[in-house]
Amino acid sequence: MFKRKVLSILLAMVFLLQLSPLGSGYAGAAEQNGDVPPEHWAVQNIALLLDKKIIAGDQNGDINPDNPITRAEFVTIVNKAFNFTETVALYFL
Numbered sequence: 001m002f003k004r005k006v007l008s009i010l011l012a013m014v015f016l017l018q019l020s021p022l023g024s025g026y027a028g029a030a031e032q033n034g035d036v037p038p039e040h041w042a043v044q045n046i047a048l049l050l051d052k053k054i055i056a057g058d059q060n061g062d063i064n065p066d067n068p069i070t071r072a073e074f075v076t077i078v079n080k081a082f083n084f085t086e087t088v089a090l091y092f093l
Contacts, residue, residue, distance in 0.1 A: 010078060035062040054080045 036046055042065055049055040050063075054077055057063045069077075071092055078084070 006078075006082075010081075013081075036065055040065055049077075 036043055040046075046055070046063055046065055055063065
């Protein structure tokens, strides 16, 4: 039950974030990253997530916005977005 509620809230937030117009001031942070072209469809959302330190990029700092996301990356983003800090051993099959 709890998992469904969290997933529902997360999906609602993702949809709302895509619908909401973000200020153009955020685009600069993603453009400075180097691997996110200024005309990319998600440049403002990426910049917002970078600004809030929800995403950080790979070892080189690259965002690679068109690459598929791994389960570990997704869980990390969710934990940072909701400020979850409790740890537990979790194994993906």
